[in-house]
Amino acid sequence: MATEDSEYWRWKEYNWKDPEMDWKDAEFITAGVDVGSVSSQAVITLDSKLFAYSNMRTGSNSPDSARNAMNWALEDTGLDLEKIQYVVGTGYGRVNVPFADRAITEIACHGRGANYMYGPTVRTVLDMGGQDCKAIRTDEKGKVTAFLMNDKCAAGTGRGMEVFADLLGIHIEKVGEESFKVEKEPPAVSSTCVVFAKSEATGLLRAGWPKNKVLAAYCSAMAHRVVTLLERLGVEKEFAITGGIAKNSGVVKRIEKELGLTALDVNLDTQIAGALGGALFAEALAKKAQKQG
């Protein structure tokens, strides 16, 4: 039987709300729900300000995941779904958000969300999601000016990192710091395909590599892979990373080193960027609908 302790891939799910804010003072209450391949988030904004959010794993049923994330974000806020004027669905499961007024691509939402989180100086956003990654260029309003989707498979993403955490027995939230506990940076694993990299890593472990070194080799491979993606699109300052991998210093610092650029830091959950962008678009769309009567 697997116990909680042995599930190294399991990251913490949680919800948050701003205790200083009261929805009763707000004119526009809108929400964004990002149903991703691995995680789902719901964000509620009051007049374009972040009010509450939740972040949890996506289950096998997208509509249920959307509902659960929304309900959890609403918890203890005194709000209910009926009071939310406009809901935008985004992410892989965006068409499966039953209560959404509109579905918007995650590329548009991440651009808009990163603009709020990191400020209007952000020009390049790298969204490192659960099962894919995207390089996005935006203008000062968060509007997408160029984008590039990832390659064919799930390599270089959150799911791959979960597989490695599990293989090496290192908790996913500690992967970053553990990957720096090496005497010398090892060469990157040659394959970024999760399945091939896993067999390569198993080989390295059998050859006597300590697990931190294997982890370092995988983090470098992942960093190198996304840097190639970014370089094809062109990187302009300021640069920011959204998504779950943005919390993994082992990958982030290696990307920064290879790019020669520092990623912007933020005191918000980097996984909510998509849902937050959705909520902000929801407000803009609600206003537009009101104007048109």
Next chain:
Amino acid sequence: MQANYGYRDGSGEYYITIDTDKCDSCGKCVEACPSKILVMVSDPFDPMSDADIPIVIEAERKKIKYTCGPCKPVDKEREEPCIKACEPRAITHSW
């Protein structure tokens, strides 16, 4: 907006780039594509815009090396049908 659809694999980079700032929403590229991988939709990357733009269908994005293969010209004088059909020259292929 420079919209890049495609992928990179061991054999090379395969991207179709559509410059939506040049696009005049005429839809001729969609008609010209014999494999029907393009479709006109309301701009999915700018929800506030009402303009229609062509996009590469997501299910086709990872297959363009093969799907677009038959359209690849044998000499430099000829062009792919989607590129040729686009009067504002908004479409480019990376390979």
